[in-house]
Amino acid sequence: MSAPGEPDRRTLMEFTSDNAYGVSPEMLAAIAEAASGPAASYGADPITGGLAQKFASVFEHEVAVYPLISGTAANALALSTITPPHGAIICHELSHISVDECGAPEFFTHGAKLVALAGSGGKISERDVGAALLRYRKGDVHQVQPMTISISQSTEFGTIYKPDEIRAISGVARRNNMKLHMDGARLGNAVAGLACSPADITWRVGVDVLSFGATKNGALGAEAVLFFAPEDVADFEFRRKKAGHLISKMRFVSAQLEAYLAEGRWLKHAGHANRLARALADGLTGVPGAEIAYPVEANEVLVRLPDPMIARLRAAGARFYDWSPSSNGRTLIRLVTSFASSEDSVQRFLSLARK
């Protein structure tokens, strides 16, 4: 039974966010195991020390790994390391860095500018990036200078960049002496969705720096910034400390990341979430009045539903965000599934929708 004021967990259909869920048992166990006895602080412990090798194995490439506890920090620190104050960062106009981080990239870069592009399904294209670059005169001190492109994988709309799309964007970056950053808060969902190697959508197609997220996919709080080229690390470690993001008992963040990568666990979790999103999308297809707004390629479903249906779902315990205001009797909502979402909650949601 639920406590007064709390939802009944048996009937709850929680699709608000993947960070509304708890911690996977394996990651919790890893924390507990790391919790006894002393260990060097600030990342000098053996678990943190072993991470680079483990990530290198998963990514098939040498990599510098810096554990963090916040996705916004991962993005802002990564971007500020590769973008000077007079630089510009090209991104999607609805990307997390552009609309959900309260200007953290601008703060950490000391005033660089985000150049926000439109683009279908949360994705920017090689073409749009190229067109945006034409607006900037190289070396002209009156203008910020485009230095960085940032893309989200999977996107905030549940879509996924194909390897070729990323390669095309990194081509623009290379030709213009820019760096390519990837916000991989949901990288697992992208890798699981494409059934590819993590390398196929990162360094192999030109990604320089990656914000690698585990929190939305089962960690208590564990992210990391990965640099595929050692020279890009530059003064990252000083930036991390100066921003208060060097965690003293870092081994507990690292232990989560270790457990997350072990035995392909991160992809099992992401695959589960993706399958349930797929099930929601499939189930809603054909429901009168329902319209899937974007390809459902990861763990998010953006769907227009009739307002009475939305009211009925919420009354029955479903939770999700409105994604835009009601229009013509329908509202675009977002449903997010997670490693811990249940098949049962999906089926109940679909039954209610079909009523």
Added chain:
Amino acid sequence: MSAPGEPDRRTLMEFTSDNAYGVSPEMLAAIAEAASGPAASYGADPITGGLAQKFASVFEHEVAVYPLISGTAANALALSTITPPHGAIICHELSHISVDECGAPEFFTHGAKLVALAGSGGKISERDVGAALLRYRKGDVHQVQPMTISISQSTEFGTIYKPDEIRAISGVARRNNMKLHMDGARLGNAVAGLACSPADITWRVGVDVLSFGATKNGALGAEAVLFFAPEDVADFEFRRKKAGHLISKMRFVSAQLEAYLAEGRWLKHAGHANRLARALADGLTGVPGAEIAYPVEANEVLVRLPDPMIARLRAAGARFYDWSPSSNGRTLIRLVTSFASSEDSVQRFLSLARK
């Protein structure tokens, strides 16, 4: 048995730092309990919601509580909320904010200046603060304007400000329209050491904003900024987000804080650490060549030992930091005890010292 390359935990005498230790079982249990099922993210969960009341009860005063995972962030966010870019922060020249945060206060305040004062045992005095203020012309735009005083309780030297000392400093602050910040990364050790109420060394003697630490005293990673006057909160919440310090699964930080305060656990932990520091100090007193450098009032012992003794201790498994270079055959070292330090490790250390 220890793993190859790892120290043997049976012989280890770990006095490097209180954040070299793990997590107290009760806090770990609190995390595990919070880990199942969904909860609202970014602090909208019930555990976080209940913190203000719990802290109010412990501090005997209404208080606004903002959980964080880093002490440097707690200090820098607190200071930047009460200090404008053209402000100055008066502190001890060896305080954590001055020498151990890589300029985080300067970054978060957008360029305020730390005015670092000397002072015995890591403490600044009312007198020294008053003298420093004479160097600044009120309202003169050529000079930064002293806006904030920051003190550490307990200090980085294991000493503790008495309530009257704090009241005297806050008197200077009040008379000069300044705010008083306390870095309470080790507040528990101070409260346990003085056997007073937390109120007696905070708001009752004029502290406006408190960095409250739990990490060094048994948490996995849990700090908080406490404001005793609601108007001082100002734009703190935006600053926290913009700096990447709004944790998505905040309930896990809050659960640690809740468990930390419950049943006086924080003071039991701190009392244990203090007692062992006391035992170290008492045991070393009288050992030929040993000289306790500062009053041992909390969980740190700064002591000069003969270099051969230091070498012998390290060879036998003792770990600690040198605090200053060797001079006349002796070196000032720092010994820190924690909630999880063992009586046995202290006794072994003392036996070795006495040999």
Added chain:
Amino acid sequence: MSAPGEPDRRTLMEFTSDNAYGVSPEMLAAIAEAASGPAASYGADPITGGLAQKFASVFEHEVAVYPLISGTAANALALSTITPPHGAIICHELSHISVDECGAPEFFTHGAKLVALAGSGGKISERDVGAALLRYRKGDVHQVQPMTISISQSTEFGTIYKPDEIRAISGVARRNNMKLHMDGARLGNAVAGLACSPADITWRVGVDVLSFGATKNGALGAEAVLFFAPEDVADFEFRRKKAGHLISKMRFVSAQLEAYLAEGRWLKHAGHANRLARALADGLTGVPGAEIAYPVEANEVLVRLPDPMIARLRAAGARFYDWSPSSNGRTLIRLVTSFASSEDSVQRFLSLARK
């Protein structure tokens, strides 16, 4: 005769920019007059002291006046005084603050975000501002918070906001608890163009803070920030100093401003420039292939001309900027006239265009 490598001033047709011209004789005389003998530095001199009264008389309103020597500094300091780091500034996507200041507003505000709106003729509308505001959730810490609207008068396209248009925008500002900033680098051209009182397009229609420019209209280097409400000044004076913009021999900047306002000189200068721009526009109308792109209301003419005509004009000594790349055999160019532009250079330009 001109020096080798320098243009022949007799044939020169200089329409590149209004800051390519020199200094008006009256302002030069004012500098010379102020140059003898000592005077208090940093603005404590009598000329600076008298400015507020002189501006108040011209603007028919009490006003706080802060002389500066850079328009970018005026904008960035003004905006940062009224916009916190977590704020957003709504502006035109091609405004000076958005594309010509290398991110100065972001630097001075410590990371606030510019929200750049499209809008015909360099103007934003009440409607577009209202629509943009809908994208921001009030008080949501994940998002920057719109705090400021900034408009240019006259605009970078040579158009002018009518008093009613400004009033409508300031209405949106008021209803949303925002401030209205005006970039008046070319305010004189707007006042002369509308034949109104400066008050009619500033405080009377809701402008809170004004960047007042004289440099483009005949000063050596003189700008000012004007606050119409004393409480908006806040910490402006500290910001000015901290940014290195408190000029030591300020009387020379102030002397220029004094001479600029005296005897309606600023409006005579601006009126002259406007008339020549009008003459260029009228003369080009009807020239085959020429197309005036925006209403010519101030001292700028944006016009599409056939590429061969452009080549012919440049070969004959005309100077101006291309405003966008050639398309279908024509290029959009910008012609700017100034207080010192000659009727003769305009007529020669038109003759060449008509050939």
Added chain:
Amino acid sequence: MSAPGEPDRRTLMEFTSDNAYGVSPEMLAAIAEAASGPAASYGADPITGGLAQKFASVFEHEVAVYPLISGTAANALALSTITPPHGAIICHELSHISVDECGAPEFFTHGAKLVALAGSGGKISERDVGAALLRYRKGDVHQVQPMTISISQSTEFGTIYKPDEIRAISGVARRNNMKLHMDGARLGNAVAGLACSPADITWRVGVDVLSFGATKNGALGAEAVLFFAPEDVADFEFRRKKAGHLISKMRFVSAQLEAYLAEGRWLKHAGHANRLARALADGLTGVPGAEIAYPVEANEVLVRLPDPMIARLRAAGARFYDWSPSSNGRTLIRLVTSFASSEDSVQRFLSLARK
């Protein structure tokens, strides 16, 4: 006759500051000459273009020259170009950058820290710098990293570093991979005082970056940053623009600098000021109760005078700053002479003192 409320210039003895004086006739003439006709803005004009060669000739070394209008900006921009946010700048505790710029270096560097050292006569020594460096652990992310040493020449106390003293300091800088910055707001006074070549106290003894001042020595407003090694320029030009310090009609700043260097004018001006300071010092020596506090090597005299004498001098029209509060019936005052100070005002001052 003087205007009401203004001092009578015939009796005025103005020793407040060298920037309380006006503009030298030659520099004013240079401005006037540059004022007619158009010229490219933002430094693309021929006068600015010719500066590098003229400075190279004076300094006997290739040099990159960036005109500015503010000494604080020159220092802050120079320092921020060579010091990253996690860096530290070692300087004298009473240097201009430390106490008179409202934290501009901290703002421009995005939070670097000034390490302020004591030192007699406003000078820091090789030894003190070396000792300060011992407090920082190289590469330790918890600490800011000393990257820059900054010295003033001549100092704020009217003393001058000898070439060997500078060479010793730059030796420390080289050995620690640091840069040496010189605040040369009064460089002319130092060169005139030492009767040396400008090279002898700059690049030849290891100065990397120089804030070159003309304003205090007769300019309306003209400073420059000089880099002796091209690679140190880095992103200086973007920083200058982003801070609003790229002056649109830059030729007028450059014309001042050109006239300042021409015909050794800067050294004539400085020599005049130095001689008058010397005359003041000599004249005060032996006056009962007067005590010269520091060697008078440039254009400043710091002297303790009996309070009644000070009152008498002020009553008679003398102007100067108190440099510290009265103590034992005497006060330390500062007398500054300038290019335009008169022999007569010095003699009147001395007569009054001797009464």
